[in-house]
Amino acid sequence: MESLFVLKGQLQRFYAKYSKIVDKTVQFVLALVTFYMINRDIGFMKELTNPVITLGLAVVCTFLPSAVTVLAAAVMILLHMFSVSMGMAVVTAVVFLIMFIFYIRFTPKKAIIILLVPVAFMLKIPYTVPMAFGLLGTPAYVIPITCGTFVYYMIDYVKTAAPTLATAEDASAVSQVTAQVTTYAKQVFRSKEMWVVIAAFAICLLVTYTVRRMSIDHSWKIALLVGALLNILIIGGGDMILDVGASYLELIGGNVAAIVIGLVLEFLFFSVDYSRSESMQFEDDEYYYYVKAVPKIVVAAPEKTVKRINKRENVSETEIIDTDEIRRKASVQSAKKHQSKKRQETKNGGKTGNMDHLLLTQSLRKEFDLDK
Template sequence: MTTFLEMKQKIKNFYGQYEIYIVPFLKFILALASFIWINSMLGFTEALNSPFVVVILALLCAILPANLILYLSFAMVIGHCYGIGIEVAAFALVLILFMLILFLRFSNKVNLVMIFTPLTMGLHIPALLPVGSGLLASPMAALPAGCGVIFYYFIDLVREQSAVLQNQDTEIPQKLKVLMDGLMKNQEMWMTMIAFVAVILLVYAIRTRAFDYAWRVSIVAGGVTYIFLMLIGGLFLNVQTSILELLIFSVIAILIGMVLELFVFGGDYSRTERLEYEDDEYYYYVKAVPKATVATSERNIKKINAAPEREEENKPNKKGAEYVVSRSREQWEPQGESLDSIPTERMERTSELEADALPLKDASEIKEVDFEKKLEESLKDL
């Protein structure tokens, strides 16, 4: 747990420091994933399949408001439907306007949930979307989640019925009937929509309660409810559902929800405090849950190398010693005595004097005295 808390703190600090770069990058990745998925599912218009066009549109989404991702995704779907036929594009336009006018205009702040819906369903972890939306968003997220389910199944319907829709012999009313029946009679779509809406509302209702570990309880309850609703729908609506796949990916969604709870909420219920106070009009009963944090210390290691001693400081001053030796020789040479003729006793005495002699300063180091200046100063005193 400590490792996760330290990682959370580091990620939080990193995000706070580089938020101006991280947010556009995340919007770029989300837009790129959405556009690539749409092209992989439809791909009936060559111009929209170009990687250059996809990257340019994703870059626009990175620097503009996030809801632009949703509107450009709508435009790409309509463009691909136009590659099949103008009647298919008209049907897609009417469907999108219907969702925008009746539902999405009430949930403008959480409309990005509609982008995540087909992506999570394409990754075969649909339970992650209602659980995550209930944890991170408001109950209004149920509207774009339901619209996202319709959006996903409409794209899947167009892909499956593309041969019929592109057939020139098929009349326009028949094409519209294929599209209408494919949506209205799709029991799997309605079952998934009901499960999404129910799980979002349930998770939000539980995680906003005041009891301990409400977030974790809501995650588990949401995952179990999703499994239960999908199994019940599969039994009564005759919808083929892979039970093993449903269980595995629902458990994965629950685990991811636990990670989200740790990084987004992360309350430490062991240190919960309950406070009571009042004023002139109300009594207040407050439950304070501190955040689980861990102190992180930044270690800066500085390598200090001792400066090498200069050889000149360690060397003895040989210049002064040589000067003393030369002076001692001069004391003997003028008297006509050679060093060889000097008695041994006198030689030893001279050696002792040389050893005890202090090194003399160099002539360049002796301070020069200006006698003329000294004389002028003395005369001034007189």
């Protein structure tokens, strides 16, 4: 377990150092997956399903704000719908326009959640979204999750009704478009399954958010379990009462996947040691305060000590020694040292003799008053 916390610390340091690169990489992958899923699930306009267009559009959106990715996905959905039914494209465009006017332009950074919901539905893990944002977000995330659920069910209805619309013929083009708009609006906005899912997601997010903020041990794990049970109970109850046609296998499997992903999020963002928690109480002039302090789990990365051992190789060599040459060199060096010493003594002796003579002369002159 300690190695996992060390790995977590390394990931945090890596992200702190390369955060811009990581953010842009995630944005590129999300845009690429979104465009691919739209082309795969709708794909009525064959020109847009070209992989080169999908990849190029994802690259362009990577270097632009995340709200541009949402707008690009909305335009792609509208073009696919327009190739099948003008009435569907009109209703979808109105819905997208309302989302943009009342939500996206005020919170452009949260608009990316609208894309996450349809992608999660297409990957069969939609219950992950409300539980994840219940752990990491606030109740305000109910709005983008609801909008994303609307988008998914509009796409799902178009995918189901497209063959019927393509073969339908009517005497008047205007009446045909009117009939398509009416049918499409009724099918989407009166979908019992969609409203049950929206209610389940909203309640799950709010309850998960409330429980994980409670001052109890293992609040995140309890919030995950409660959120998963609420999803199963609400959607399962809606199926029994309203006959929405829910798949129980996907319902249970999706919530299990949501719990696993939630545990990963807890490990990354809320690693605490409840065994060392402390409760404190203090007061001021107006209030009494009851505080519970739970320390975070922090594991220092082990320091690596590198020892370098240089192996010395024993090299044996055979050398022929000329003794006469060595003696000759030694005698020459000895003679040079002797001569140098003699010259130094002679020099020092000369200086000493001159000094003695000078002192004797001065003494005699002083004694016999010769200076006068």
